[in-house]
Amino acid sequence: MPMLMLKDLPRYECLLEGARQNPDLDPSACEAFLTLLRTGDEVFGVVERRLSEHNLSQGRFSVLMLLWKVCARAPESGCATPARPPTPAELAEAAGVTRATMTGLVDTLERDGLVRREPDPNDRRMMWVQLTPKGEALIKEMLPLHFRMMACLMQPLSETERKTMVKLLNKVLEQASGQRAPAQPN
Template identity: 40%
Template sequence: MLELKDLPTTGVLNKFAERYPDADITAISSFLHLLRVATDLSIALDTCLSKHGLLQGRWWVLILLMREDSCTSTPSELADKAGVTRATMTGLIDGLEQSGLVERVYNKSDRRSVQIHLTDAGQAKLDVVMPDYYQRLRLCMQGLNETQREHMHQMLDLINLGIPELIKQK
């Protein structure tokens, strides 16, 4: 992932706006700042999880399984919920299975039908990771009070509504 470490100054953005009159300086600056913070958060999460021998993708699969009452799901459901391809999910499941954190459970009457189950070792891993994650997350967000957090949710929801405009074909 490319990390934009050097955000443009207002002067640089104004220079771009002279060349590209449709450039909205505050929109560009806000967007780039949000992208920078999101990248930093993702890197920080990777750092936290790596201390526990996990990567984000594998961790999310464990979380998704733990959310299920039976701690079981199909690979396709996991892929849909994680927003990855089925091939990517297969790779994530393979790694988790090799580590003993999940197991494939095949249907006895149809071996093509498989469920992914969170093992006791997978739950034990989460029981170690999650308290550390929650403590770090609390410290990361401590600069915002409850009202500010709610406002942040509202602002992010508004930005999310605009994402289709960023990807739509002209």
């Protein structure tokens, strides 16, 4: 549960009351906003708790996933097979964290024997990161559990409702991404 989020969402009447005092408060927007963050936080918490039983966190798990996808890439999957293992910078980019953060993640994963660093023979600035057998065994063990957890969490929604939620969330996602970088002139 990484972010501090109000545990009890305000009742809608309180939002309406607040809107009467503050013209900037849009009750339905506020409700949607708070519910989104609250739900994301709660779901994230469930995931973290499950992962922590296997000594993992979201971050560590994501790195293992990224590494596993590379080495497990079947030829028929249609995805391009990279010529070499990924570098910390590539992992950071894919995971959406800074290179400094990735250094720390790979440090602890390496300390726990799940991952191995190896210098790139062609560019001495770079490192390659690879799963160890132990890391591969762990991710293979975890994946089915992780998938079942996703299914369990989304079980109250019908197929149609899932599609609807994804559609609505994507609208918000796009808006939020635009907020972050209003223009990418390149």
